[in-house]
Amino acid sequence: MKYGIALFPTDSSISPVELATACETRGFESLWFPEHSHIPASRRTPFPAGGDLPKQYYDVYEPFISLAAAAAVTTTLKLATGVCLVVQRDPIQTAKDVATLDRVSNGRFLFGIGGGWNAEEMENHGTNPKTRFSLMRERVAAMKAIWTQTKAEYHGKLVDFEPIMTWPKPVQKPHPPVLVGGGWPGAAKRAIEYGDGWMPIYIPRHLHKRIPEFWDAAKTAGRDRSNLELTIFGMAPDADEIARFAEAGASRAVFMLPSEPAEKILPQLDKLAAIAR
Numbered sequence: 355m356k357y358g359i360a361l362f363p364t365d366s367s368i369s370p371v372e373l374a375t376a377c378e379t380r381g382f383e384s385l386w387f388p389e390h391s392h393i394p395a396s397r398r399t400p401f402p403a404g405g406d407l408p409k410q411y412y413d414v415y416e417p418f419i420s421l422a423a424a425a426a427v428t429t430t431l432k433l434a435t436g437v438c439l440v441v442q443r444d445p446i447q448t449a450k451d452v453a454t455l456d457r458v459s460n461g462r463f464l465f466g467i468g469g470g471w472n473a474e475e476m477e478n479h480g481t482n483p484k485t486r487f488s489l490m491r492e493r494v495a496a497m498k499a500i501w502t503q504t505k506a507e508y509h510g511k512l513v514d515f516e517p518i519m520t521w522p523k524p525v526q527k528p529h530p531p532v533l534v535g536g537g538w539p540g541a542a543k544r545a546i547e548y549g550d551g552w553m554p555i556y557i558p559r560h561l562h563k564r565i566p567e568f569w570d571a572a573k574t575a576g577r578d579r580s581n582l583e584l585t586i587f588g589m590a591p592d593a594d595e596i597a598r599f600a601e602a603g604a605s606r607a608v609f610m611l612p613s614e615p616a617e618k619i620l621p622q623l624d625k626l627a628a629i630a631r
Contacts, residue, residue: 355600355606355607356605356606356607357381357382357606357607357609358386358434359373359377359384359385359608359611359626360388360588360610361611361612361619362410362414362613363387363420366615367410367615367619368614368616368620370421370423370424371424371426372616373616375427376619377431377623378429378430378431380623380624381630382623382626382627382630383606384432384434384464385424385432386436386464386587387417387421387434387435388417388435389414389416389435389438390411390475391439392475393475394478396474399471399475402471408613413613414613417435417438418451421433421455421459422455425455425458425462428462430462431462432462433459434465434533435466436587438465438466438468439468439470440493440494441476441493442479442481443479448493449500450520452501452524452529453500453523456524456525456530457525461526461530463524464530464531465532465533466533466553467490467494467532467534467535468535468541469490469541470486487540488512489513492511492513494548496508496510496513496515498529500518500520501523501528501529502523504519505517505518533545533551533585534551534553536554537555537557538554538560538561538568539564541553542554543571546571546575546577547575550583551584551585552568553608554586555587555588556586556589556590558595562602565584568584583606584605585605585606586599588609588610589607589608592629593629
């Protein structure tokens with residue numbers, strides 16, 4: 355089992371640089387930063403977890419810049435988006451962002467992606483929430499073409515461009531792992547179709563039932579644990595629970611920490627590192 359740390363970096367939290375250094379020193383495998391370009395003031399879409407939307411969603415840093423800063427002060431720590439909202443991003447530019455970060459980190463990037471939940475945020479980017487998953491599929495396919503072809507082109511219903519030349523190409527071949535975030539059954543099926551892994555949020559009673567179904571669906575599609583990774587995002591700091599998920603085929607547990615200053619985060623990292631050990 356590999357262990358990661360996730361946190362919304364903000365101007366009032368521990369910095370990406372200090373957090374990355376602390377994670378690598380303590381032996382964590384990966385560091386995950388989420389993405390929200392903005393939060394529309396209308397707040398029409400309710401927060402999926404219920405209640406008021408936490409301030410960190412408004413304040414979060416841009417993930418690729420934050421992860422590049424983390425890459426500059428580490429050598430082994432993997433840098434990951436958890437998740438990148440590709441439905442709100444231009445695929446040609448995002449492909450370059452991913453490849454560049456993979457280059458400057460010497461092949462340490464994990465591309466966690468998701469379709470998002472905030473409808474008006476998507477709409478501000480010109481995305482129709484009702485077709486966002488079709489859009490995500492096409493944008494990922496287009497980016498794979500860009501990462502792997504000298505003269506890349508893509509022709510879909512929602513993404514279309516003639517042959518282009520763009521570098522750099524990623525260090526990792528054929529490209530950084532694409533880990534699809536979200537729940538069962540939608541995100542799991544998307545991961546099996548075009549991802550390198552599924553990344554569900556930790557909901558224990560639900561997930562314990564669904565993981566066997568996920569592996570059965572993967573097997574039917576010709577996928578298995580050799581080419582499809584299961585990451586549990588927001589994992590509880592419970593050794594027995596982690597062991598249970600490992601037995602079910604999970605290979606990575608990511609702990610979510612609050613957006614707080616270093617004096618509060620570092621002791622929590624020590625406790626999580628002890629559990630990981």
